[in-house]
Amino acid sequence: MSIEIVSVNKAFGSFTALNDVNLTVPSGELTALLGPSGSGKTTLLRIIAGLETPDAGSIRFDGEETTDRHVRERQVGFVFQHYALFRHMTVAENVAFGLTVKPRKERPSKKEIRERVFELLRLVQLEGLADRYPSQLSGGQRQRVALARALAVEPKVLLLDEPFGALDAKVRVELRRWLRRLHDEIHVTSVFVTHDQEEALEVADRIVVMNKGRIEQVGTPAEVYDQPANPFVFDFLGSVNLFHCRAEQGQARAAAPELSVGYVRSHDIEVERTPTVAAVEAEVRHVQAVGPAVRVELLVRGTGKTVEAELSRDGAERLALGIGETVYARPRKMQRFVGDYQI
Numbered sequence: 230m231s232i233e234i235v236s237v238n239k240a241f242g243s244f245t246a247l248n249d250v251n252l253t254v255p256s257g258e259l260t261a262l263l264g265p266s267g268s269g270k271t272t273l274l275r276i277i278a279g280l281e282t283p284d285a286g287s288i289r290f291d292g293e294e295t296t297d298r299h300v301r302e303r304q305v306g307f308v309f310q311h312y313a314l315f316r317h318m319t320v321a322e323n324v325a326f327g328l329t330v331k332p333r334k335e336r337p338s339k340k341e342i343r344e345r346v347f348e349l350l351r352l353v354q355l356e357g358l359a360d361r362y363p364s365q366l367s368g369g370q371r372q373r374v375a376l377a378r379a380l381a382v383e384p385k386v387l388l389l390d391e392p393f394g395a396l397d398a399k400v401r402v403e404l405r406r407w408l409r410r411l412h413d414e415i416h417v418t419s420v421f422v423t424h425d426q427e428e429a430l431e432v433a434d435r436i437v438v439m440n441k442g443r444i445e446q447v448g449t450p451a452e453v454y455d456q457p458a459n460p461f462v463f464d465f466l467g468s469v470n471l472f473h474c475r476a477e478q479g480q481a482r483a484a485a486p487e488l489s490v491g492y493v494r495s496h497d498i499e500v501e502r503t504p505t506v507a508a509v510e511a512e513v514r515h516v517q518a519v520g521p522a523v524r525v526e527l528l529v530r531g532t533g534k535t536v537e538a539e540l541s542r543d544g545a546e547r548l549a550l551g552i553g554e555t556v557y558a559r560p561r562k563m564q565r566f567v568g569d570y571q572i
């Protein structure tokens with residue numbers, strides 16, 4: 230089922246949480262709402278769910294207006310950051326819950342419910358834990374139960390609000406890969422909220438970057454990372470270093486003063502011992518190995534500005550950098566933005 234969000238506005242008192250939001254979520258896709266805290270992600274998710282009413286605009290499921298439809302009629306499944314499982318129910322009872330509370334006419338038989346629950350537990354790889362209580366599970370296992378419970382009623386849309394937010398880093402990574410595989414299997418239209426760039430880049434088919442109640446860019450992970458629409462998206466999706474440079478011909482010259490700012494990611498900065506074309510002279514301030522990479526903080530001579538280069542372990546070993554030494558830094562790839570233009 231596709232979701233269309235048309236000119237949605239939402240204010241809380243005098244604070245505008247969503248400002249003319251327009252978005253189409255294609256059927257069967259996994260879409261991430263990505264943005265800093267307070268950018269309106271959860272508000273948008275709650276409006277899609279019907280838990281919150283927009284002040285203006287509409288939400289359409291497969292082209293059909295849902296704004297006045299009750300949450301229950303929208304057939305959405307939810308997973309929240311805090312598992313919200315029923316503590317006094319076993320895993321199997323939790324997963325079965327949505328089916329057992331259906332009106333008698335629609336309710337499957339006990340046998341059908343049991344079969345469905347075990348099918349879902351197999352899907353989330355928890356078939357051995359059906360009789361445990363939530364307190365006997367790890368955080369990651371609880372979230373998988375929450376997901377199975379949300380899927381039990383066969384929702385047309387699955388909404389996840391920071392589903393892995395409360396888990397530690399390693400479990401987060403495992404679970405997001407697992408979610409990706411699960412989605413490839415079941416293809417339910419899904420929207421998940423995250424403020425974690427890596428999570429969105431790794432899991433989503435499409436990323437919606439939000440900022441201050443507006444959508445800054447919508448695109449595949451590769452599009453938003455490699456062709457960010459503006460400095461905010463560039464900055465939010467990864468490390469950023471600013472190089473001041475001469476604007477080139479064309480759009481830049483039309484709108485900008487002579488100098489413009491180039492945006493460069495840390496791993497796109499090349500560091501050499503000898504001067505190269507377009508390199509700036511810099512002093513090594515700090516060298517820090519971080520996992521497979523080495524981060525080098527450089528002070529650009531004559532500007533007082535620092536840039537951070539990220540080198541491979543091999544690259545750093547070859548250079549054998551010492552604090553205070555002189556090196557030459559060159560942006561391998563740089564993006565420039567002038568007003569609304571990317572050049």
Ligand SMILES: Nc1ncnc2c1ncn2[C@@H]1O[C@H](COP(=O)(O)OP(=O)(O)OP(=O)(O)O)[C@@H](O)[C@H]1O
Pocket residue numbers: 241244246264265266267268269270271272273422424
């Ligand atoms: N019920 C409410 N009453 C008043 N203000 C609200 C309410 N719900 C949200 N807000 C405000 O609206 C803004 C957007 O909130 P929202 O939860 O949508 O942001 P978010 O992007 O999901 O942030 P986070 O990642 O911190 O959850 C915030 O500034 C928040 O304080």
